[in-house]
Amino acid sequence: MKKSLNAIIKVSVLVGLVLMSSSVLFGAKNSVTMAGSTTVLPVAQKAAETFMDMHNEINVSVRGGGSGVGIASLIAGSVDIGNSSRSIKDKELKAAREKGKNPVGNIIALDGIAIVVNPKNSLNELDIATLKNIYTGKVSNWKALGGPDQSIVVISRDVSSGTFEVFGEKVLKGSKVREDALMLASNKAVATTVAETPGAIGYVGLGYLSEDVKALKIKGVMPSETTVRSGEYKLARPLYMYTNGAPKGLVKDFIDFILSTDGQKLVKEVGFVPLQPLP
Amino acid sequence: MNKKAIVLMLCLLLSVEITLAITTNLSMELWNRYTMVRQAGKTQSNVFSLERGYLRLEPTFTDKIKGRFNLDFFSSDKYNDGAGIKLKYAYVEFNEVVPIRLSRFSFGMDKTYFGTVYDWAYVTIEKALEDKEKVISSADYGINFTGYLPKGYGEYALSVINGEGYSKAGSKVNINPAPVVNLRLIPIPGVSLGGSILYEKAGFIDTIKTAYDKRLAYTGVARFAFGPLDAWFEYLTQAYGVSTRGVYSETKSNGFMIMPILRFIRPLDLVFRYDKWVPNNSKEKDGWSTLIGGFNWNILFDSQGTPTLFVQTNWQRTVYEDSNKKPLDQIMVQLRWTFSNNLID
Numbered sequence: 001m002k003k004s005l006n007a008i009i010k011v012s013v014l015v016g017l018v019l020m021s022s023s024v025l026f027g028a029k030n031s032v033t034m035a036g037s038t039t040v041l042p043v044a045q046k047a048a049e050t051f052m053d054m055h056n057e058i059n060v061s062v063r064g065g066g067s068g069v070g071i072a073s074l075i076a077g078s079v080d081i082g083n084s085s086r087s088i089k090d091k092e093l094k095a096a097r098e099k100g101k102n103p104v105g106n107i108i109a110l111d112g113i114a115i116v117v118n119p120k121n122s123l124n125e126l127d128i129a130t131l132k133n134i135y136t137g138k139v140s141n142w143k144a145l146g147g148p149d150q151s152i153v154v155i156s157r158d159v160s161s162g163t164f165e166v167f168g169e170k171v172l173k174g175s176k177v178r179e180d181a182l183m184l185a186s187n188k189a190v191a192t193t194v195a196e197t198p199g200a201i202g203y204v205g206l207g208y209l210s211e212d213v214k215a216l217k218i219k220g221v222m223p224s225e226t227t228v229r230s231g232e233y234k235l236a237r238p239l240y241m242y243t244n245g246a247p248k249g250l251v252k253d254f255i256d257f258i259l260s261t262d263g264q265k266l267v268k269e270v271g272f273v274p275l276q277p278l279p
Numbered sequence: 280m281n282k283k284a285i286v287l288m289l290c291l292l293l294s295v296e297i298t299l300a301i302t303t304n305l306s307m308e309l310w311n312r313y314t315m316v317r318q319a320g321k322t323q324s325n326v327f328s329l330e331r332g333y334l335r336l337e338p339t340f341t342d343k344i345k346g347r348f349n350l351d352f353f354s355s356d357k358y359n360d361g362a363g364i365k366l367k368y369a370y371v372e373f374n375e376v377v378p379i380r381l382s383r384f385s386f387g388m389d390k391t392y393f394g395t396v397y398d399w400a401y402v403t404i405e406k407a408l409e410d411k412e413k414v415i416s417s418a419d420y421g422i423n424f425t426g427y428l429p430k431g432y433g434e435y436a437l438s439v440i441n442g443e444g445y446s447k448a449g450s451k452v453n454i455n456p457a458p459v460v461n462l463r464l465i466p467i468p469g470v471s472l473g474g475s476i477l478y479e480k481a482g483f484i485d486t487i488k489t490a491y492d493k494r495l496a497y498t499g500v501a502r503f504a505f506g507p508l509d510a511w512f513e514y515l516t517q518a519y520g521v522s523t524r525g526v527y528s529e530t531k532s533n534g535f536m537i538m539p540i541l542r543f544i545r546p547l548d549l550v551f552r553y554d555k556w557v558p559n560n561s562k563e564k565d566g567w568s569t570l571i572g573g574f575n576w577n578i579l580f581d582s583q584g585t586p587t588l589f590v591q592t593n594w595q596r597t598v599y600e601d602s603n604k605k606p607l608d609q610i611m612v613q614l615r616w617t618f619s620n621n622l623i624d
Contacts, residue, residue, distance in 0.1 A: 035582070065582045076584030078545070090381050093431025100469030100504035159302070159342050168342065174375075176341045183302075 032254050035063035036070015036083030038186045039163055039205040040239050042270040043109055044083055047258050050266060060254065064186075066161050068092075074242050075101055080251045082242040085111065085205070086165050096244075105240040106247060108258045110273035112206040112223035113166060113235040116194050116213040123147050125217040128234065131171050134201060137178030142199065154181040155190050155202035163187065166237050167203055203235075207271035228273045239272065306619030308333040312404070313612045319605040328354035330613070333367065336622075343374045367418055367445060382426035388445055391419045392436030392461040393475040394498035395513050395536075403552050403571050404593045404611045407513075408536040412556050414496050414517045415477065416444025421456070428464070433473070436461040442479050442494070455479055463500070471502040492527065493520045511538040531560045548575040550593070557600075564600040571595045588616045 034044060041064045048060035065073075067084035074082030075096045088096075088103050096103050115131060117123060123145060126134075133139040134152055143149045156177050157164040168174075177183075184190050190202040195212035202213075206223055209215055215223055218235055227233035247255045257263045264274035310331040316324040332352035339345050347368050355363035370387030377384070390397040393415045399407040409415040421440030428434065441447070442457030456479075463473035476497040496517040503510045516533035534556035541549040550573050557566035573593035577586035595609040 063582075069582050072583035072585075076580075077542075078580065078584030090427040090429055090431055094427050094434055094465060095431075097431045097465040097468040098463075098471045098502060098504065099509070100506070102468040159339065174343075 029250065030057055031059040031061065032081065032250050033061045033063075033079045034070070034081035034083055034241070035065050035073045035079045036081075036242075037067040037085040037239070038064045038161070038188075039085040039111060039207065040070075040083035040108075040241070042207050043239070043258075043267050043272055044241075046266045046270050047254070047263055050262075051254055051257050054257075058250065067165075068160055071096075071103070071242060074103060074244060075099060077101075077244075080243065081254075084240045084242055085163060085237060087238075087240065088242060102245045103242045104244075104246055105242050106255050107238040107275065108241050108255065109239045109264075109267040109275065110228050111237055111239050112228040112233050112273070113163065113170075113203050113237065114206055114209050114215040114223040115201065115203050115218065115235070116191065116209070116215055117201050118194055118198050119212065119214045120198055121147065121214060123216060125220065127219050128171055131218070132173070132175065135172060135177050135181070136175045137180075140178075150199045153197050153200040154178055155193050155197075155200055156181045156183050157187070157190060157203070158183045158185050161185075163203070163205060167235075170235055205271075206273065209271060225268070225273045229275075229277075236273075302339045303622040304335075304337040304339075304619055305622050306333075306335045306337070306617060308335070308617040309615070311614045315610045317608045323607075329362075330354070335368070335619075343376070344371065345374070346371045365446070379426055380429075382424065385423045385425070388418055388420050389423050391415050391417060391440065391444075391459070392423060392425060392438050393459055393477060393496075394461075394515060395500055395511065397436075397461070401591075401615075402540055402548060402575065403538065403550050403573065404591050404613050405552070405554075405569070405571060405595060408515050408534065408554055408556070409496075409498065409513075411554070412515070412532070412534065412558070414515060414532070416446070418445040419443070420445070431465060433462070433464040433471075435463075442477065453479075455481055457494075469504045471504075472500070474499045491519055491521050494518070507541050507543045509540040509542065511540075512536070530558075532556070532558045533560065534566070545580075546577045548577070550574065564602070566600045567597055569595060569597045586615075587618065588614075590614055 041062065044062045048062050052058060052060055067086050070082035070084050071088055071092050073079040075092065087105060093103065115126060121142070123142065130139065130145065135154055135156065139145065140152055141149065142152055154177070157167070182193065184193060187204045187208040191204050191208045191210065191213055194200045194202040206228070218233065221227050221233045223233050223235065228236040241255055243251055258267070261278065264276070264278060267274050268278060308331065309329065312330045313327050314324060315322065330353060333349055334352065335347065335349045337345065337347050347370055349368035351365050351367045353363050354361060357363060366388065368388055370385045370389045372383050372385040374383050375381070394407065394409045396407040396410050396415055396417050399410070399417070405411060410417050419440040419442065421438055423436060423438040425436040426434065436459070438459040439456045440459060441453065443453055457477050459475060459477045461473070461475040463471055465471045474497065479494040481492045494517070499514045501512040513536045515535065516531065518529055518531050520527060520529045534554065536552065536554045538552040550571070552571040554569040555566065559565050571593055573591065575589050575591045577589040579586070579588035581587045591613040593611045595611065597607040599606070
């Protein structure tokens with residue numbers, strides 16, 4: 001046992017020496033790295049470009065990958081900010097906490113999930129129950145909803161995306177998407193496919209709405225800045241930038257910039273909803 | 280297991296999965312290792328080997344039902360062609376089938392939710408203490424109910440398993456099921472405390488005689504992760520009772536592991552470990568201790584920051600309490616690489 005004690009002391013001394021030398025390895029940092037949600041991506045990129053224009057010496061790098069990737073990257077310590085279009089899961093929080101990380105969700109904008117159809121579709125409105133029936137396959141022809149005799153082409157996000165999770169939570173409520181649904185990897189892919197496919201229905205973040213697709217009202221409420229912020233529009237969610245603990249240093253400067261009036265103007269510019277009405 | 284049968288099984292499984300699954304992820308994990316073993320000034324072994332060649336299929340049937348099927352291809356001198364295949368994981372998991380958030384029920388050959396073995400990432404090339412000392416295998420046949428505590432405060436697992444690992448199957452398996460309880464709490468970020476218990480008793484289900492009358496194994500685990508330091512501690516004990524001609528005797532084993540890991544720069548992990556194990560407490564000079572030192576050089580990472588290609592280098596010395604047995608030195612260098620892709624998306 002004496003030998004064991006000696007070995008433990010030796011290892012402890014070595015650990016101590018290496019810990020002391022750590023200050024040499026950690027220098028001042030002039031970059032911010034982030035990855036994650038493809039929904040948050042446009043606002044993160046726009047904010048990064050503007051922030052770098054304002055501070056020439058600072059580099060801000062932005063990657064996509066999906067909310068799960070953003071949070072996992074934050075936990076792995078490979079990024080400073082994990083972008084996410086959903087709140088962190090208990091499973092992810094556990095993984096973070098056991099590695100000594102303390103993810104803090106900083107809400108930087110609001111987003112409505114818009115239900116979009118091909119512009120040629122005459123339908124203007126749906127309710128959540130009908131939407132669920134379409135996505136689960138109980139309704140498969142637009143005729144059943146007063147439209148033309150045309151099959152409904154269901155387009156969804158892939159199961160690992162944050163957008164799918166919010167859609168699943170607010171619309172599917174535990175039901176399975178019909179088996180022949182097209183599961184696409186990005187909001188842009190959904191918008192493009194809906195625009196090009198007659199009879200298609202899909203869902204995208206508000207930032208991806210354009211004249212190429214037609215947004216539908218949900219229970220009489222159109223997805224818009226006002227209806228999302230007021231909570232009237234039910235398919236809405238906050239967008240997060242997760243940091244390890246409260247933001248500090250350059251990361252704080254960057255998030256403070258997004259939360260400033262100038263930053264929130266960028267949020268609006270890319271189609272998301274600013275946290276407060278802009279002056 | 281017959282290799283042709285395994286290949287046939289794999290083809291069948293692939294075709295079933297392509298038909299049923301929404302997505303199927305195919306991944307491989309390979310460990311190419313060099314090992315030199317020296318004892319009493321003589322080289323005992325000096326070999327290159329494929330220690331692990333996991334071929335893994337993970338079908339997602341619905342957002343709540345998933346599966347995992349995993350074959351391990353490895354170097355082995357037991358077979359004429361020098362390679363072996365074994366089944367390591369084959370289970371289906373059902374998520375949130377009961378109204379408990381993030382709960383998971385699995386059936387088949389899954390990880391053994393005990394001590395450190397179920398989240399052992401082989402930061403050192405050596406196995407987890409309970410696996411290394413053959414108290415618990417890293418996978419076993421059974422049913423598992425696992426889940427997470429709210430707000431990341433920890434996790435739990437309740438299992439009923441064979442208790443004898445994945446290498447025994449069919450009639451060779453002890454028929455008494457072994458209940459296992461595992462709990463891991465994370466009261467504050469960076470501090471994990473927990474433990475597991477396994478209890479197995481002959482005659483629990485049937486009266487058929489087993490190799491032992493009862494077995495009790497338990498472990499206490501602590502982990503402290505602050506800044507570049509990630510330190511693991513584990514205390515492990517096992518009591519094994521056998522009746523011979525009406526006389527009951529019990530063998531008690533115990534030991535511990537201390538493993539500090541230092542990560543100052545992303546590509547480099549410095550790893551240290553000290554294990555102590557006494558297989559039979561009632562015997563004199565029966566134990567041994569192992570000191571491990573080394574580093575992992577992470578060359579490539581995936582999009583989530585997990586290393587996908589890295590080199591591990593470990594020096595490992597085992598010293599025996601019995602002074603007649605000379606210390607055993609091992610030098611291991613291992614290249615680990617993984618890749619994955621979705622077959623159907």
